[in-house]
Amino acid sequence: MADNEVYQYSIISALVDGVASHGTPISRVLEHGNHGLGTFRNMNGEMIVLDGEVYQMKGDGSVLRIDPEETVTPFATVTRFQPEVTSKDTISSKKAFEDILTGLFPKARNHFLAVRLDGVFRKIVVRTAGGQIRPREGMVDVCSRQTTHTFENVTGTIVGFRCPQYVMGVNVAGDHFHFITDDRQRGGHILELQSEGEVEVAAAQMSTFYMELPTEDDEFNEAELRLQAQSIKSVEG
Template structure:
């Protein structure tokens, strides 16, 4: 269904290092054409753009992933994106994306929102995690070994979601964005951005959500899942 959010697992599980298993890539792609997440053992960042899935690695490079891959995702958000509003905008920060979405979707302040930005960006700073070095290593620990890259005057696409604050512990409250260059060869999780000039903006509210939790997963079953809002904020930037 268009503009219905499908989410696999919860961010608190990722914080607790639940990342050895997950949802098969083919199953994830059956739920939408626009999304983000990570891979088994948190090895790299995921972006789903126009129904194609890419793995963004810690060296800043990007690899397309075949739908028949036997890889899995321990955490992901995806939707069948159909923009209900389109505009252009110049943005000087990542935080301005949130403000823009709330301005152009005024009747959906407490809904999830999906966003896509296309154009030339004056600067985009991204980070990508190399992954766990041991089982059940937390996302906070994995984040200590992440690498960052800044792309200057880069043409590409940003995919992401704005999640309500009440979803703390389930998702990443606030704006969560991933970037991929036009040639699909570089990208990562966005820490900062500046467009310089105007870029194309497409967005839609997501009033329905389907949350699927891991089944028969010992890591998930025994994880404390208490929540670490400060840790999520530190890692997700």
């Protein structure tokens, strides 16, 4: 794949329906990108792909560097990230950053964006999911047991995507970001953020999208995969 093309394995509605027992080797996902998000088998933790390295941010607050040859993912989105726009901005809130991103790409309402932020953050609130406790348990129930963590005056990196509204159910429409500290010891799915002064913002607009669906997976074949937009928003918003 070329730079700034989206590759996605499976769909977010499959996680909503609890399709998470199997997946594809993460090493295959990394053939398509070095920057991205996802989860792990049984939705056990949050995935961040940063500079081609994969980290698992677990429900107990720990972070593991993952061997991509030995681990599978039931859902992931990646790209070969090449920034098209860079800036330095002070971010007062997650909503304020959404507005900054819109200002950087005013004509990208119906396109994908890949995003990276680096710097010092006054406050970041994240959540991490602890995983399924029974087969085919849906994402909403899994995330009802999520753990939240608050980091203050921390240096790290935010990785994520903005997806257009028409892909809701295939992916998460809107902004979806994960955070990891510079020491790779803490992180998670971002709920709130505020920077300590200016941070570096890098982003790229993307117009090419590739999707691979699971094969020979009974859970996926039997799932209804109906759009449950409100459930996705409640978990990923």
